Amino acid sequence: MNQLEQVRAGQPAPAVSVDLPPLSLYLHFPWCVQKCPYCDFNSHQLRDALPEQRYIDALAADLATQAPLVAGREIHSIFMGGGTPSLFSPAALSGLLATVRAQLRMAPDAEVTLEANPATVERGRFAEYRAIGINRVSLGAQSFNSATLRALGRIHQPADVLRAAGELHACGLGNFNLDLMYALPDQSLAGALADVTSALQLQPAHLSHYQLTLEPGTVFAAQPPPLPDDDLAWAMQGECQALLAAHGFAQYEVSAYARSGRQCVHNLNYWNNGDYLGVGAGAHGKLTSSAGESGTGLRVQRSIHLREPRRYFASAAAGPQWRDVPPADLPFEFMMNALRLGAGFALPVFTARTGLPEAAVLPALQQLARDGFMQADSAQWRATPLGQAWLNDVIQRFLPAQNSQAGAGS
Numbered sequence: 001m002n003q004l005e006q007v008r009a010g011q012p013a014p015a016v017s018v019d020l021p022p023l024s025l026y027l028h029f030p031w032c033v034q035k036c037p038y039c040d041f042n043s044h045q046l047r048d049a050l051p052e053q054r055y056i057d058a059l060a061a062d063l064a065t066q067a068p069l070v071a072g073r074e075i076h077s078i079f080m081g082g083g084t085p086s087l088f089s090p091a092a093l094s095g096l097l098a099t100v101r102a103q104l105r106m107a108p109d110a111e112v113t114l115e116a117n118p119a120t121v122e123r124g125r126f127a128e129y130r131a132i133g134i135n136r137v138s139l140g141a142q143s144f145n146s147a148t149l150r151a152l153g154r155i156h157q158p159a160d161v162l163r164a165a166g167e168l169h170a171c172g173l174g175n176f177n178l179d180l181m182y183a184l185p186d187q188s189l190a191g192a193l194a195d196v197t198s199a200l201q202l203q204p205a206h207l208s209h210y211q212l213t214l215e216p217g218t219v220f221a222a223q224p225p226p227l228p229d230d231d232l233a234w235a236m237q238g239e240c241q242a243l244l245a246a247h248g249f250a251q252y253e254v255s256a257y258a259r260s261g262r263q264c265v266h267n268l269n270y271w272n273n274g275d276y277l278g279v280g281a282g283a284h285g286k287l288t289s290s291a292g293e294s295g296t297g298l299r300v301q302r303s304i305h306l307r308e309p310r311r312y313f314a315s316a317a318a319g320p321q322w323r324d325v326p327p328a329d330l331p332f333e334f335m336m337n338a339l340r341l342g343a344g345f346a347l348p349v350f351t352a353r354t355g356l357p358e359a360a361v362l363p364a365l366q367q368l369a370r371d372g373f374m375q376a377d378s379a380q381w382r383a384t385p386l387g388q389a390w391l392n393d394v395i396q397r398f399l400p401a402q403n404s405q406a407g408a409g410s
Helices: 005-009 050-071 089-105 125-131 146-150 158-169 189-201 228-248 265-271 309-318 325-337 346-353 361-371 386-390 392-395 400-406
Strands: 023-029 074-082 105-116 136-142 176-182 206-211 249-251 256-258 275-279 285-289 296-302 319-322 372-376 378-384
Touching: 005 176, 023 189, 023 228, 023 265, 050 089, 050 285, 050 309, 074 089, 074 265, 074 285, 089 105, 089 125, 125 158, 125 309, 136 158, 158 176, 176 189, 189 206, 189 346, 228 249, 265 275, 265 325, 296 392, 325 346, 325 400, 361 372, 378 386, 386 392
Parallel strands: 023 074, 023 275, 074 105, 105 136, 136 176, 176 206
Antiparallel strands: 206 256, 249 256, 275 285, 285 296, 296 319, 372 378
16 A cells, blocks of 8 residues: 555555655636637536535535645645636635645745636736735736637637736736737738737736647537648747747747746646646646555556536545556656756656656667757756657657667667
């Protein structure tokens, strides 16, 4: 019986003899005013009154079940995502955060992020959110072109983003992100650059800039809109990156750009293969524990909740379902995150996060370096520009079958 199993069985948590990764908390809010046709997240159109307090109570019950699994560990970040968390009032989120602080050990400087749709935040609410401990906001701007926003099924207008950004600055919440997409329906290169220029004028601390993709199961996948071709999308990416760099936004992840010191702590924990509790409908989690009674080695487990809100209400108090990640899958899972980072990773970090020896991935890394997709500087492995352009193919080299073949051939 390992550490997590002992806690879930009601036994005292054993002393941990391994260095565990940093820990975060993700809270999922599954409702939106309207489902966007490109969205494959666990979001559901709100057709009746928001069950605000009932859902807050369900989150509290869910958290109470999981909190003993991380007893004594410090939470470094909280991310309230969705869906649209800004549909929930400051009073409701204040009660939830009070529950979190009572159940978990919070770092004094913990980053607390709220995702917000500019059209769902009433005037003055950002000051109230800041007063309850939210110190970072992520605004879903997507574009500053009204026709494009309509094509994307967004319910806000560019003026809503301008108002929201102004209120964030006015209340001292200057640490905010703008979500921005490119390669949008009928978008030109000039249009993509105009969106970035408009975003920069609002002086965000962070900008997420990513290409619209047609995800399976979405309306856009079934009825594709007219999108720019691959060459135009590539030109948009390159010129927008150059514009962001010229304004002091360093690219530290595939689609994340930040001013100095404003990288997203929560997302960095994901990309560095840290641990996180997932609380809420459809939320995922990951926890590392010592393996076996000897306390040596690592065991990585992942959790998943039921996605549909009504089913989540019925199951929240029981907590999520957990499964072991087979050791053979850990190299792929690690690289799927770490290789998104511009800085890459050091091999000792791979061992610390997976419990596997460096030899489990070194042959594949060396082959990728010979092929021009990877490079190592001062023991830090990262994708080359060519590797970044073909990142999905690079990561697939670490799938169990591919990785074993790379090891056998070296």
